[in-house]
Amino acid sequence: MSVTDTELVPSLGTTEDEIYLQIQRFYAAQSQLLDFGRFEEWAATFTEDCSFTANGFPQPVRTRTALLAGTLQNHKVDEPGLRIRHWFGMTTVEPRADGTVYALSYVLVIRNHRNEPPFIYRSTRCEDVLVRNGNSWLVRDRIIRRDELTDE
Amino acid sequence: MSVTDTELVPSLGTTEDEIYLQIQRFYAAQSQLLDFGRFEEWAATFTEDCSFTANGFPQPVRTRTALLAGTLQNHKVDEPGLRIRHWFGMTTVEPRADGTVYALSYVLVIRNHRNEPPFIYRSTRCEDVLVRNGNSWLVRDRIIRRDELTDE
Amino acid sequence: MSVTDTELVPSLGTTEDEIYLQIQRFYAAQSQLLDFGRFEEWAATFTEDCSFTANGFPQPVRTRTALLAGTLQNHKVDEPGLRIRHWFGMTTVEPRADGTVYALSYVLVIRNHRNEPPFIYRSTRCEDVLVRNGNSWLVRDRIIRRDELTDE
Numbered sequence: 040m041s042v043t044d045t046e047l048v049p050s051l052g053t054t055e056d057e058i059y060l061q062i063q064r065f066y067a068a069q070s071q072l073l074d075f076g077r078f079e080e081w082a083a084t085f086t087e088d089c090s091f092t093a094n095g096f097p098q099p100v101r102t103r104t105a106l107l108a109g110t111l112q113n114h115k116v117d118e119p120g121l122r123i124r125h126w127f128g129m130t131t132v133e134p135r136a137d138g139t140v141y142a143l144s145y146v147l148v149i150r151n152h153r154n155e156p157p158f159i160y161r162s163t164r165c166e167d168v169l170v171r172n173g174n175s176w177l178v179r180d181r182i183i184r185r186d187e188l189t190d191e
Numbered sequence: 192m193s194v195t196d197t198e199l200v201p202s203l204g205t206t207e208d209e210i211y212l213q214i215q216r217f218y219a220a221q222s223q224l225l226d227f228g229r230f231e232e233w234a235a236t237f238t239e240d241c242s243f244t245a246n247g248f249p250q251p252v253r254t255r256t257a258l259l260a261g262t263l264q265n266h267k268v269d270e271p272g273l274r275i276r277h278w279f280g281m282t283t284v285e286p287r288a289d290g291t292v293y294a295l296s297y298v299l300v301i302r303n304h305r306n307e308p309p310f311i312y313r314s315t316r317c318e319d320v321l322v323r324n325g326n327s328w329l330v331r332d333r334i335i336r337r338d339e340l341t342d343e
Numbered sequence: 344m345s346v347t348d349t350e351l352v353p354s355l356g357t358t359e360d361e362i363y364l365q366i367q368r369f370y371a372a373q374s375q376l377l378d379f380g381r382f383e384e385w386a387a388t389f390t391e392d393c394s395f396t397a398n399g400f401p402q403p404v405r406t407r408t409a410l411l412a413g414t415l416q417n418h419k420v421d422e423p424g425l426r427i428r429h430w431f432g433m434t435t436v437e438p439r440a441d442g443t444v445y446a447l448s449y450v451l452v453i454r455n456h457r458n459e460p461p462f463i464y465r466s467t468r469c470e471d472v473l474v475r476n477g478n479s480w481l482v483r484d485r486i487i488r489r490d491e492l493t494d495e
Contacts, residue, residue, distance in 0.1 A: 157466035314461035
């Protein structure tokens with residue numbers, strides 16, 4: 040936010056609408072980092088002590104270091120002609136008294152192999168607890184539920 | 192909006208950009224209520240005297256009571272392993288002189304059966320007339336056009 | 344923006360969050376113009392001296408006049424029962440010192456033939472340089488990369 044914070048002007052970036060917009064932008068940037076193979080920068084959008092839980096994983100991943108290692112491992116086997124695009128949408132946010140924000144989003148994972156038509160690889164639900172990081176945010180805890188594996 | 196409304200600060204929530212963001216958030220919350228089976232709360236996002244018209248329905252549904260009854264009936268037959276996700280996007284808004292807002296959105300309906308890949312079940316266009324409800328909105332009139340049934 | 348610009352109130356529409364929201368709205372309106380066959384109005388969302396480059400085109404298209412001519416030509420052959428929907432998402436923006444904005448978005452093109460299910464026709468990446476046009480924006484330079492044709 041480039042607006043000067045004075046006594047007369049409300050501190051921008053702290054109303055719920057402003058938080059909503061920041062988190063929308065955060066997810067867009069985070070998806071691009073992952074999809075463009077910038078895995079270290081992607082991992083840096085999580086806190087050092089983060090947890091990442093998924094109903095497709097045998098157990099939660101804990102710490103940014105472990106998250107990065109697992110992600111690098113997973114993408115080692117990607118074929119070069121495969122493009123992956125993560126689409127966040129239908130996000131709702133709940134700011135909490137401790138300054139964190141709970142956010143629930145739908146996430147579609149679109150895959151596109153070379154010279155083939157794109158398709159929806161996964162439809163998932165993402166629940167995050169986010170913490171402030173200056174004017175942006177970091178994910179502290181993420182839970183991903185793939186729709187084809189859940190009753191909810 | 193948590194900003195205190197004073198004479199020095201513009202009344203937030205009333206500029207077109209603010210209305211846009213509110214309506215975007217409204218659609219996200221509304222979709223989650225429907226998709227997570229919270230049908231009474233979903234119906235409560237429409238006015239009591241609402242109309243809901245669709246090119247897939249034989250005739251418009253009128254009143255929130257009838258909308259809820261029809262929706263409960265439709266979802267009775269859903270298989271337990273079916274997840275449905277409504278994605279609103281490409282929304283445009285036109286605030287009108289009477290305080291209502293006309294909004295036109297695209298809506299994708301994604302379906303995911305258990306242990307199967309997700310797919311786009313419907314691509315539709317949604318036209319709403321929304322009325323203010325405190326800091327949020329209610330749908331007074333909705334028209335849904337399924338893309339495979341329309342020439343527009 | 345309908346807020347009066349005074350010395351006490353920051354000039355709305357110029358912070359990065361406000362620019363982000365404007366550009367989001369711009370893409371929604373632009374997609375509707377294209378998808379609803381309003382090709383002249385769609386072309387008017389580009390500057391007169393625009394360039395439009397795509398990895399599916401033999402060479403860049405230059406000027407709004409040429410862009411409109413090519414677009415009218417392309418859509419002449421559309422079957423009447425075909426609906427096309429452009430979904431922009433995961434947009435990031437970078438305001439630049441010269442007042443332009445660089446924006447990178449994902450774009451899905453959904454197609455729906457009459458009485459058939461919708462499908463994703465293309466998954467692409469869109470890079471724009473946008474210039475201010477009053478309270479809205481115009482595209483000066485656009486590069487589209489279809490995901491199935493790119494290694495990035």
